[in-house]
Amino acid sequence: MQDSFLDLKTALSAPDNQDLVMESIGHLQPFDIARLLLELEGDEQQQFIEVLPLDMAAEVLEYLDPELQYALIHHCDDDKARALFEALPSDTAVDLLLAIHPLQAEVLLTWLPEEYRERLDTLMSFPEDTAGSLATVDYISAREGWTVEKTLGHIRKVGRRAEIVSYVYVTNARGQLIDVVSLKEIIMASPQTLLADIVANNPIVVDALSDQEEAAHVLSQYDFLAIPVIDADKRLVGVINVDDLVDVIHDEATEDIQKLGGSEPLADSYLNTSALTLFQKRVGWLLILFFAEAITGNIIRHFEDALTEVIALSFFIPLLIDAGGNSGSQTVTTLVRALALGEIGINDTLRALKKEMTAGVLLGAVVGAAAYVRASTMGGVASPGLGAAVGLSAFFIIAWASTVAALLPMTLHKLKVDPAIVSGPLITTLVDGVGILVYFSIARMILGIG
């Protein structure tokens, strides 16, 4: 890549440089060419895009941010700009149009043939994060009455522009989807076969307004390479390609991880997120958790007399509340992920609860035993009573934390609230108060104090 980059820089600075530029990028993939472009200076980037053949330029633009796409198109001369914009895949064009100022978008839209403009308008009308918002109209459609031969001829005619080429979408006169036929089925069939004889009338589809996660879920279940998107009238409005759903799968996991860590999800990649934005995404939860945790302080204060009598009780506060928080965090992350993957659903609440409570009791027993040993052997302050109080508390706190950490996400899921808001930090905070209450109550009883 470094070699290519230097060759490219040199080529761009030469006069009449098209051949040199093309040679310098050799047989690189569009993604790699886009990476090279990003390392160039602004005016070199412009020069580079203008030198590239139209189709390749459009493919390279796909990998750039909408703002840069717009700047590069905008600075081409008029004809080139129109051609380039029209050559963009339709889903890329839609993202670009939605990212720029509406007035700028309006100008770009006037450049397009009317029918294409209308289809883009439809795609643009779907709210963000819906299946429709991810769809492209660069697929190949055919009619039931066509023969395989006619269909292949059609592919040769329009295939150049198509982004989705593994399937042909068979529609009726009203634009409704009859079925999806794979290119393989078409190639293997004899030329005179009618598509009507291949179709099965049972396509797996997603609704344009359904969540993009739903589309990703369907696609991973059925192992398809693309999934058709239909409107309320069952008309085919577009197709989502697997690569766009791979991005959705990445993004949804990232969002869940950030939420589970106790912050609001970031809208952008890490390096594109400023420290100030990180602060804004985190401060809300941090303050909420802070105020919730303040209650724990009041509970300790309630046991001031016991604490004054046996000051050693305070030595075990961090140990006990962390043990609860840790086991709660283990449970909540596992369950939230299982819910996100659809491994468990509403009907599994009791099963999950039973499993987590059993694990919690076992974990409580082991850590409780360790806590007993620790508190009954700590030089200077140790006593069997203290050991028993700390050990028993550890047991109850861990069992309690596991139970709460199982119940809460399952309940939220049932209420159709995203369970990932129950972060590790939130569970820790929620179980702390009860943990402290349990600890001092047991200690008071066993040690006969306060």
Next chain:
Amino acid sequence: MQDSFLDLKTALSAPDNQDLVMESIGHLQPFDIARLLLELEGDEQQQFIEVLPLDMAAEVLEYLDPELQYALIHHCDDDKARALFEALPSDTAVDLLLAIHPLQAEVLLTWLPEEYRERLDTLMSFPEDTAGSLATVDYISAREGWTVEKTLGHIRKVGRRAEIVSYVYVTNARGQLIDVVSLKEIIMASPQTLLADIVANNPIVVDALSDQEEAAHVLSQYDFLAIPVIDADKRLVGVINVDDLVDVIHDEATEDIQKLGGSEPLADSYLNTSALTLFQKRVGWLLILFFAEAITGNIIRHFEDALTEVIALSFFIPLLIDAGGNSGSQTVTTLVRALALGEIGINDTLRALKKEMTAGVLLGAVVGAAAYVRASTMGGVASPGLGAAVGLSAFFIIAWASTVAALLPMTLHKLKVDPAIVSGPLITTLVDGVGILVYFSIARMILGIG
């Protein structure tokens, strides 16, 4: 689905039931048929698989666990069993062979034609979680010297068995990969074109022994539908399909989420994991964290005199250590995910550290102010000195936690250790000790005690 299920049950119980069974499953997709099968009783499952046409049975088997695949194949009569096993996609066959007893696997292997057996042997030789272990040999290959027409004829001949049909893999006489040509390019080219004139000699490949995550990464970057896997001699050993990499992407995210929550990752889905296994996966970290946290108790004890003098100091212990743990958890989850996605790398350590420290100082200032207000207004125990001590401590603890939580994953990444082992619970525990030390030192200074 419920209707289909009842129809299917009825159909299976009828004599001479092939037509009825086929009618009951209508045009369902293999994934849906597999779900129906799983709801049947054991002997009905067997009957059902034997009634299905061979190709469909093989496609349905793909969605079942290896153990069930084996049981169903094993209980067919000999001819049917052989045919069914041979019809399985090669990556499914490999998973099955690796899951059963080696002696059973040996028997199954003897059923296969020699050339196919050798290819499976190669696939089976790649260690788990490598790119090679995910590859299938059910792709279509062609030679440079072939025309488009000859290639299409070849596809019609062998395409039925192929799992990867969007690309044709062009190899030389030594089996080395020359290039990947899309089926679309082949259809659009004129019949007499030589493949040599279409290829670009620059295929994007992954090494058979590289990590499966690497393959997933390359595929998401280039937006391919499949990626070829080569051995050390650049020979094509197989191809990974995007659907298998989607599974990898899901699994890797799940693993990271479970680790970040403080447990070892589960090998199986949640419902297939027993409470005892959950316990085993969690108890190790819980005990490690417990012993690490025990040190915090010693630190408090060191300040026993100060604590005896101002018992109210103990009220703020949970508040302060949780604030540190929470902001540490926010930082660590964000960074570990950014590292996993390749959004940041080794060279970004300083940038990430600066960003997190800036955010940490801002968060510390806000939460510190809240802590000051809380501690200087808490009825009965409040004092400006206590407020200042708690507020300042909160500030330092949060800034410190953010710094440690940024440094640790970046350092582990540099050392090529998986940064996801720095879980939220681990960060919480690691910063607790210093937090308590800071708190009591500041309190002692400001309040002039101990």
